[in-house]
Amino acid sequence: MISDQRSPDSTKIGGWLFRHRTSIPVPFALALLLLRVGEAPFSWTLVSAGAVLTLLGEAIRLWAVSHIGTISRTRSDRLGPLVTAGPFGLVRNPLYIGNILLWVGFAVTARLVWMAPVILVLLALEYHAIVKWEEQLLLERRGDEYRQYCAQVPRWIPDQRRNRRGREERRAIGFSWAETLFSERGTLIAIAGGYFLLWLKQV
Secondary structure, X not given: XXXXXXXXXXXXXXXXXXXXXOOOOHHHHHHHHHOOOOOOOOOHHHHHHHHHHHHHHHHXXXXXXXXXXXXXXXXXXXXXXXXXXXXXXXXXXXXXXXXXXXXXXXXXXXXXXXXXXXXXHHHHHHHHHHHHHHHHHHHHHHOHHHHHHHHHXXXXXXXXXXXXXXXXHOXXXXXOHHHHHHHOHHHHHHHHHHHHHHHHHHO
């Protein structure tokens, strides 16, 4: 574990946020299900756009989980192998990008469009802090292997010129889609339940 004596306060915050990352978005969910302030008029275009964003976010998550496996569910500092294949060959944090798209999609589907940028900013700040903590941990544990990966793959925004270097060294671990869906079952159930509750809100 990263020592508190050697970790700056910002990194400590990132570690705390990582361990509580599942419960922190609960207020977002409650706001989307209960608030009607600033709710836009019903529009199939708006609802469909939100659903597309949600599906895109979950598609990115599924792609990432198919490479990273169950290690994505841990709330400890346990590390698996350094995964550099699939979406991890494009950006270093595809799961968090997928999460942001999911929540923004839910806000748009709920017709609380004003909440979409609020959620985007808050989650971006949360994940930035978490990533700083994760990167310090990985640098301590993986050293030059992780430094080389960071030099080749951007943190958030894909850069084909950087991604092209070293791509031939990246290999998928080979999790099956059955394993992927099983690992991701909690998120899939949450998405289905969330859309069901949004439907009840409108009837």
